[in-house]
Amino acid sequence: MAQRGPTYHLHGVQKWWPTSRIMPFSVDREEGGVAIVTLSPETSRNTFNPANFNPLVEALEGLMDDPSCRSVVITGSGGFFSAGGPIDEFADAIDDGTIGQVTSEMTGTLHPLILKIRGSETIFIAAINGAAAGGGLGLALSADYRVCSEKAKLAAAFFALGLSPDGGTTWLLPRLVGVQEAKKFFFENQVWSAGTSLEKGAVDEVVSHGELIQRSVEIAKKWGRWSANSRRSSKQLLDASTSTFFETQLEFERALMIASSMTPDFAEGVSAFLEKREPVFSELYEEE
Known part of the structure; x- marks a missing residue:
């Protein structure tokens, strides 16, 4: 060994x-x-x-x-x-x-x-x-x-x-x-x-x-510092944008928008906006 x-x-x-x-x-x-x-x-x-x-x-x-x-x-x-x-x-x-x-x-x-x-x-x-x-x-x-x-x-x-x-x-x-x-x-x-x-x-x-x-x-x-949803979906959408038709890209955006709207990330973002504060997405994840 x-x-x-x-x-x-x-x-x-x-x-x-x-x-x-x-x-x-x-x-x-x-x-x-x-x-x-x-x-x-x-x-x-x-x-x-x-x-x-x-x-x-x-x-x-x-x-x-x-x-x-x-x-x-x-x-x-x-x-x-x-x-x-x-x-x-x-x-x-x-x-x-x-x-x-x-x-x-x-x-x-x-x-x-x-x-x-x-x-x-x-x-x-x-x-x-x-x-x-x-x-x-x-x-x-x-x-x-x-x-x-x-x-x-x-x-x-x-x-x-x-x-x-x-x-x-x-x-x-x-x-x-x-x-x-x-x-x-x-x-x-x-x-x-x-x-x-x-x-x-x-x-x-x-x-x-x-x-x-x-x-x-x-x-x-x-x-x-941004939410996991925003980071992941934006990377995927931007990579896809150069090799898809506009109509296809819109459908991809729509699917990811719907999915991300049903997450705690979005709820935190909305609360922060209404409370006039910065969103703290890090609190949604396990800290080191």
């Missing part, structure tokens, strides 16, 4: 990471229902190594299922936010003929996570501290808001490897920068600096490296 090492919490249960392995991430809880998930140096460089990625996915899904966690700030360490797939392991898989299975398992884990992030009531802030490349770029783009350190860089890197893009990058990036800019990004194998990423619209703001986490937490608290 592996010796017990550092701990993390999932669904309120304390879990141990073996001392023989580098802790793939840390989770720090802040006031205001914010969790900061920091990838370890090893995980940041090779996020989608299954030994690193599966526990990370499990923890992120646990935070999304926890009503007391309203926002998640995800960041990397060292010079990387996330460099995507483990190239050395790809080489081994090519040699032994298992590369199809490896990429199938990798995307089969990453893509459901990104879908859940996009549709979750939990607000995700990507605090991009360094290079975000490949599938790691997809993870950053899947967030609801991207705060970029002055040291950050965005890269696709798929074409240099002879790969097709994944991680939702071909859906997420065009919606931020436009189809033609996304094409140039991929086909020219471009690397965008923090300033260029902001200019193109791929990130929302650039701050000094030392202010990155503080600013990201500020946004996380600001966006996370």
